[in-house]
Amino acid sequence: MAAHSATGSSRSTCLSKVSSLRRRYKPCSVSMNGCGSGSDKAVGIRETRTLPSVSAPQAAVLELKSAISTLSADPPRVDSGIIRLEVPIRQRAGAIDWLHAQQLHLPRCYFSGRDRQSFSDLVAIPGNGNSSKNGGNLVSVAGVGSAVFFRRSDPFSMEDWRCIKRFLSKETPLIRAYGAIRFDAKSNISPEWREFGSFYFIVPQVEFDELEESSLLATTIAWDNTLHWTWEKAMQGLHATIHQISSSFDKLRKSVPRTAIVGCSHVPTKISWDISVRKALQIINKANSDIVKVVLARCSKLVTDSAVDPVTLLACLQADGRAKCLPVLYSAT
DSSP states (O other), X not given: OEEEEEOSSOOOOOOOOBOOSSSOOOOOOSSEEOTXXXXXXXXXXXXXEEOOOBSSHHHHHHHHHHHHHHHHHSOOSSSEEEEEEEEEESSOOOXXXXXXXXXXXXXXXXXXXXXXSOGGGTOOOTTSOOEETTTEEEEEEEEEEEEEEEEESSOOOHHHHHHHHTTOOTTSTTOOEEEEEOSOTTSOOOGGGGGGOSEEEEEEEEEEEEESSOEEEEEEEEEEGGGTBOXXXXXXXXXXXXTTOOOXXXXXXXXXXXXXXXXXXXXXXXXXXXXXXXXXHHHHHSTTOSOOOOOOOOEEEEEESSOOOHHHHHHHHHHOXXXXXXXXXXXXX
16 A cells, blocks of 8 residues: 655655554545546636634634634635635644544544654655745644545546646645555455555545644635535535534543553565565666665554554554654544
8 A cells, every 4th residue: 555645746655554443434425526527627726725823723723613604605606626724823733632632433634754853754845835834844734524535446547646636736735635545456455445445535624734833723625516516515514524623632642551462463474574575675686677666565453452542553653763654544434
């Protein structure tokens, strides 16, 4: 599986995935699937509106609700579009802490840089703005709900990329589609991937961006009449989500309750894994080899005697200085 953040440019990087084995999710059915429009023409409007800054996340939620009400009263007069409303917060707060406080049965996603200092591990696109003029570079992003998602069972194609690009623009660099693509869409699909099709990308409906010096709380609304997702439907879904958002949260305790591992399996096994690594290195080290990098995916399944919250587990992996990985969590419901 390759996980990505899609922006106004096509460059992306491979990541790791953390998923819950206890909780199962189904693809989002209460928002718009952006695939299948049959057009590569950009949506009618792509816009980010930055609201006045506030001192704390609690005030940001109130500011967003007020802006949504204003937008509802004066909707854009176009058949398709995507609008992001964002509220700068004059303090840095953890995106993982915010996500843990959102106890909603909605799609969730979380992306972070390798060392918790920079988002550039995830995506580094010259001139496309990984930073906010208000608070420095992105450190991590958490999202709930779906403004628009992109999913098919067929292998990811250029047509699918054009469907995603319709909603993205260099002028709106923080409107991003987060998700993943199967490495080999033609192979047998694994159980944990079955819910997501051949690929799955999502633009969060409500998003918390952790910056180097501050934070952002944002909401995104997307609609397209040709995809049978009208402005009215999109706004109705946004209202339902925003009123469930928790405005207060504490720093997440980076420890998992005591639990015992009652089952463990690895696919492939360590022996097979070591063989694959040696073969890959031999290919790379051959004279005149065109291959400089090989990504070898491996799945480890741990069965515990009690449920482990996936967000807490992810936070613990981040806190472990030995875990030099790119933390990713996303689910669809």
